Amino acid sequence: MNSVVILANGDFPKHPTPLRILKEAASIICCDGAVNYLNEYGLKPSQIIGDMDSISKELKIKYEGRLIHIEEQNENDLRKALKWAENNGAKKAIILGATGKRDDHSLANIFTLLEFPSQLKMTIFTDHGKFSVVKGDQKFASFTGEQVSLFSVDQTIEITTTYLKYNLNSKKLTTLYFGSLNESINDIFTISISHGEILVYQVFK
Amino acid sequence: MNSVVILANGDFPKHPTPLRILKEAASIICCDGAVNYLNEYGLKPSQIIGDMDSISKELKIKYEGRLIHIEEQNENDLRKALKWAENNGAKKAIILGATGKRDDHSLANIFTLLEFPSQLKMTIFTDHGKFSVVKGDQKFASFTGEQVSLFSVDQTIEITTTYLKYNLNSKKLTTLYFGSLNESINDIFTISISHGEILVYQVFK
Structure with missing residues (x-):
């Protein structure tokens, strides 16, 4: 697992560039409820990481073996996913769905790229551009x-x-x-x- | 002009809270192309501030007396509008349309609140919450x-x-x-x- 795609729980991508990344991804790590959108889009997650408070019951059963339950008050689901990916050998993380919806989540996700202590090479693709x-x-x-x-x-x-x-x-x-x-x-x-x-x-x- | 509403050129508001602010505003300062959306929504700007590169020809004619053309390479249209409002006696600015569309514009607009040297009391209302x-x-x-x-x-x-x-x-x-x-x-x-x-x-x- 050299490179992973992480789907955060902001707006699901609409722009062709992040959508292409999603479709071509070898493995997709979903942040909790983001799996609801991914499933609707017809793609499957490799792992679902978070405190599992926003994933539907049906998908909890469907992807039972892929749930990685992490409780950690100070970290959001994106940072839990990044930490897990790094611990499991990833060198590079492309993050989708990091913006839209709550503005405080968007800000925290964007500055995670800059300020989260990690050796991962991280990028965020939104519907408008990339960080x-x-x-x-x-x-x-x-x-x-x-x-x-x-x-x-x-x-x-x-x-x-x-x-x-x-x-x-x-x-x-x-x-x-x-x-x-x-x-x-x-x-x-x-x-x-x-x-x-x-x-x-x-x-x- | 104690309090002004400034409509920036991000996503036009959808949530009832910023829309109510817009409808009840005594005066609305539009950042350049934002006036296209405001006009479509059926409201009139008091002033239109910017370098006028994204306002339609038709609206340039319609609101000719309300155009305040400011060229300043280092400032975006929101900061031009804030400066103009303060220079014209405003004490308080409520900013709408500051997010959505380009993520770099959203970030720059949000941190303008914190880092732009001004005596104005500034708030941003988005479709999700307020800063x-x-x-x-x-x-x-x-x-x-x-x-x-x-x-x-x-x-x-x-x-x-x-x-x-x-x-x-x-x-x-x-x-x-x-x-x-x-x-x-x-x-x-x-x-x-x-x-x-x-x-x-x-x-x-």
């Missing part, structure tokens, strides 16, 4: 006109970019909105950061 | 079982709460997800913070 984590120096596949936003919680991180419309040169992001609304001007762009991790968001074509 | 800003010691009207989340970007802020299921006692929020998933156990709850500002999110009944 990924930047460490050190990275090159991103892009296209001219691609809308790009950077988010840093740690205001001490210095960021340098190339091939963006508004490039940063050893610049710190002093607010969470300051790095938003940028744009790619090439088929790649690069981001180098002094230390730590930041989020990059790329809007789908 | 407001906490300063000093505050008491919140609530109900037993109300889902509550706290978000602090500044990790040095010490937070103390009463009447929440998981109360904080001079606790710092070390991640943006750590204060989420709390719950009210009374018809009020209180939050006291050592300095600065944090966000509180309350889910609608």
